[in-house]
Amino acid sequence: MHLRSTLVSASVMALVAGGALAEELTIATVNNSDMIIMQELSSKWEEATGNTLNWVVLEENVLRQRVTTDIATNGGSFDIVTIGAYEAPIWGAQGWLVALDDLGDAYNYDDIFEPVLNGLSADGTLYAVPFYAESSFTFYRKDLFDAAGVELPDGQMTYDQFAEIVAKVHDPDNGVFGTCQRGKAGWGENMAFVGPLVNAFGGRWFDMDWKPTIDSDAWHNAVTYYVDLMNEFGPPGATANGHNENRALFADGKCATWVDATSAAGYIFNPDESSVADKTDFFQAPKQVTDKGTGWFWAWALAIPKSSQKADAAKNFLAWSTSEDYVNLVGETKGWVAAPPGTRKSTYENQAYLDAAPFAKTVENSILAANPADATLEPVPYTGVQFVAIPEFQGIGNYVGQQIAAALAGQMTVDEALKNSQQFAEREMAKAGYPK
Structure with missing residues (x-):
């Protein structure tokens, strides 16, 4: 000491x-x-x-x-x-x-x-x-799960299982939303959640020739899942909510689940900051068709x-x-x-x-287990879990985040958002001279 x-x-x-x-x-x-x-x-x-x-x-x-x-x-x-x-x-x-x-x-x-x-x-x-x-993991309300009779599956759950659980604990009449996920546009905001979600659904940002793959089935399935989940079980106005906003919502007892940064545990489990410090537990961020790249x-x-x-x-x-x-x-x-x-x-x-x-060892293990060099189901020419380690990614990630936020807000369809994103990424990569 x-x-x-x-x-x-x-x-x-x-x-x-x-x-x-x-x-x-x-x-x-x-x-x-x-x-x-x-x-x-x-x-x-x-x-x-x-x-x-x-x-x-x-x-x-x-x-x-x-x-x-x-x-x-x-x-x-x-x-x-x-x-x-x-x-x-x-x-x-x-x-x-x-x-x-x-x-x-x-x-x-x-x-x-x-x-x-x-x-x-x-x-x-x-x-x-x-x-x-x-890294990232799932914060959840133990008391709400117990009241709804929710039992966690053995091992890492799928996003399909997660959605079923979220539906059971969604109680907006009592001010509790089934899930709170990042909706604010930005490569480090909504895309920090959407990127690993796409990984879980088997997607990737680029193929081995640096061709963008944002219009792929995997991206469509992941983003459709995200938009549907948030529109049905998330708080209103979610496109204004990034990490800090969702952390405040969860700490105030407004969210039953939240997949986000392990670093937030020091706030959520602190009774001086959080009203649910003694009611919260955590489990691994979900997977879907793969467990690769599901924790950032x-x-x-x-x-x-x-x-x-x-x-x-x-x-x-x-x-x-x-x-x-x-x-x-x-x-x-x-x-x-x-x-x-x-x-x-x-x-x-x-x-x-x-x-x-209580989260200390889980956080340590999650950080040590994250592998930016092997974060996707199919091979890729880049490193990174929730981002791509190239200078061009900041602009591409921000644009894609804006399009997905617009789809979440109902301003365009998921298909339109991903088509726009694909075209933008293709232009930016061609401008930058890829493949190099």
Whole structure:
């Protein structure tokens, strides 16, 4: 048990002591609970170093747009940016990010799970450091399942079985919807759910010749399932709901099931944040014709743009905010259930965390089991579970997400959405010169 609840530890101070004093760093980040905690606790780092942080906190889609534009144009607006396992290797390889292999022995790189390090690296160089990592699983209300007489099948259920269960626990007259899934358009919003759903139905983004396959039967079956499920058993106005909105709905007792990020468990199981903390359990994200690629892999991480003039001070903050000592600081001040998950082996060897987080081992196993190099039933030329690790995917994924959101809202049919998406993807890939 560490006893550093109100102090910046000696080992981390050794990392930050060499930084330039009286620097103001501008950090762009996402408006999720883990980063809100980091923003609050960062005052300890500011007091210890004399540096200050100017936080620019943005909704996920807006963050991606702002940061991508600034990085690509060498704008220099930010000294630290919040990015993920999609951007880090691509932007690192393009020379847009500062390498982060030199944070010192005290940082203990060996403590970080290897898949997380690999997901944030390019050609063996680390370009972002993780503050949490995640796969996905299904949150569900035990009390509602028991009341409806629902028994979970042995092993990983299919999406057909999931729909049958959702129908049994759907109770809108009492303010409980059978399921809440992401509907807000964006490659990292609705497509984070739809992508693994397509994998489960046997689909893929591209064939081995880089030809888009969005108009395939597998895509049609998956997206039709999604639209029908949400229209029949989801909350109204679902196209406005992304991760944060659904997390709030579930925590407020409005959803019987929710397939989403394992990292949300620290919020849902926290009685200070969630009204259903003692009524919730979890099971594996469903499969359908295959179990490949049904649980996503993601890491939110911090990186330093090459355009920053304050890289040394920025590295010092990264060394503090993604360290083992920071994980312990969160656990001791905010409760161990809220500790950043999925990045460090030491977290999963800490008995205080294991006692507070019933989901801990499931999350660890899910992250280690996710295989971005083998996430589809049929062979593909790309890596990635819920995204495709090529620069063109951001634009394609956003467009497809918009089309599927329009189908969910009843503004077009699924056929029209997928036809439009196929044509757009074909144009973008031809413009980019694929196959390369």
